[in-house]
Amino acid sequence: DAGVIQSPRHEVTEMGQEVTLRCKPISGHDYLFWYRQTMMRGLELLIYFNNNVPIDDSGMPEDRFSAKMPNASFSTLKIQPSEPRDSAVYFCASSLGGGLQETQYFGPGTRLLVL
Amino acid sequence: GQQLNQSPQSMFIQEGEDVSMNCTSSSIFNTWLWYKQDPGEGPVLLIALYKAGELTSNGRLTAQFGITRKDSFLNISASIPSDVGIYFCAGRVGRNAGNMLTFGGGTRLMVKP
Numbered sequence: 001d002a003g004v005i006q007s008p009r010h011e012v013t014e015m016g017q018e019v020t021l022r023c024k025p026i027s028g029h030d031y032l033f034w035y036r037q038t039m040m041r042g043l044e045l046l047i048y049f050n051n052n053v054p055i056d057d058s059g060m061p062e063d064r065f066s067a068k069m070p071n072a073s074f075s076t077l078k079i080q081p082s083e084p085r086d087s088a089v090y091f092c093a094s095s096l097g098g099g100l101q102e103t104q105y106f107g108p109g110t111r112l113l114v115l
Numbered sequence: 116g117q118q119l120n121q122s123p124q125s126m127f128i129q130e131g132e133d134v135s136m137n138c139t140s141s142s143i144f145n146t147w148l149w150y151k152q153d154p155g156e157g158p159v160l161l162i163a164l165y166k167a168g169e170l171t172s173n174g175r176l177t178a179q180f181g182i183t184r185k186d187s188f189l190n191i192s193a194s195i196p197s198d199v200g201i202y203f204c205a206g207r208v209g210r211n212a213g214n215m216l217t218f219g220g221g222t223r224l225m226v227k228p
Contacts, residue, residue, distance in 0.1 A: 004157075043158075043203065043218040056215065091157050103148075104216060106157030 004107035006092050012113045018080040021110045024073055025094030033104060034067055034077050035091040043091070049075065082114045121204050121219030128194055129227050136202060136222040137188040144206030147180050147187040148216065152201045161202075162189070194226050 005024040013019055025032045033048040047057040052069045060067070064083070069075040079086055089111050093104040121138045128134060138147070146165055150158035162173050164180035164187060171178055177190045187206075191198055204219040 042220045045215060045217075048215065093157070103160050103163065106150075106159070108155070109157050 004092055004094055004105055006090075006107035006110050008110060009108060010111045010113075012115065013082055014115050015083055016081045017114075018078065019082045019086075019112060019114075021077040021090050021092075021112070023075045023077070023092030023107060025075070025092070026096075026105055027073065029094035029096045029105075030072070031095040031097070031102070031104075032069060032075050033093040033095075034075070035093065035106075037089045037091060037109070038087075046077070079112075082112075084114045087112055087114050119204055119206055119217055119219035121222055123222060124220065125223040125225070127225045127227065130194060130196060132194055134191040134194055134198070134224060135188060136204075136224075137186060138204035138206070138219045139186045140206060140217075141185070142208075143184040144208060144217075145184065146207040147178070148205040148207070149176075149178050149187070149189045150203045150205060152203065152221075154200070158203055191224075194224075196226050196228050199224055199226050 004026055007022045030051050034046040035043050036046055037043045044059055046059045047067045048055055049069045065079055067077045089109045091106050091109045093106045095102045095104045119138050119140050148163050149161045151161050152158045161176055162171050162178040164171055167180055167184050168182050169180040175192045180187055201221045201223050203221045205216040207216050
């Protein structure tokens with residue numbers, strides 16, 4: 001399996017622009033997670049899905065952030081409008097099942113810089 | 116909310132030395148995980164612990180799930196240059212919380228050849 005795939009790997013945009021990050025989970029995994037990583041706050045869970053349904057979005061920082069999972073093999077995280085403080089590395093992870101022993105596999109991340 | 120305190124924040128050691136890092140929590144976790152993150156990549160799972168008191172090894176890595184369920188440590192023996200990276204602990208509470216993980220702040224390991 002190719003693992004979790006994220007695109008783009010790097011994104012540079014200007015403040016106010018819309019940013020869309022994409023994720024393809026590992027085939028067959030029914031949980032998908034979006035994380036944000038910054039030096040100040042470390043790894044933060046933004047939102048996670050189970051069977052394409054958002055389960056917990058309490059980590060989404062503001063209404064400017066939205067995430068969708070239209071099918072089992074694709075998810076997007078959108079920031080509109082983007083702000084410089086959104087600059088971070090955004091990771092997508094997936095896992096098979098929700099039990100205590102299920103491992104989350106991370107993608108390579110999207111490094112976002114908002115100028 | 117739950118927080119994981121990971122220490123030390125960074126370590127700079129000589130190749131061949133042993134390394135120890137730990138995580139503590141104010142609340143109980145039912146699963147402890149240790150991840151390593153290389154520069155420009157996502158975290159990769161190293162060791163998973165599922166029972167209090169459990170001691171698990173993966174090559175030169177050894178991790179233990181604390182008896183109180185509020186702590187865990189990771190040891191690396193005979194460090195080598197490729198051990199460089201950021202090590203994260205992560206905890207999971209239980210089924211009621213789904214599959215959510217709480218991450219520690221990371222330990223940045225630097226190894227001098």
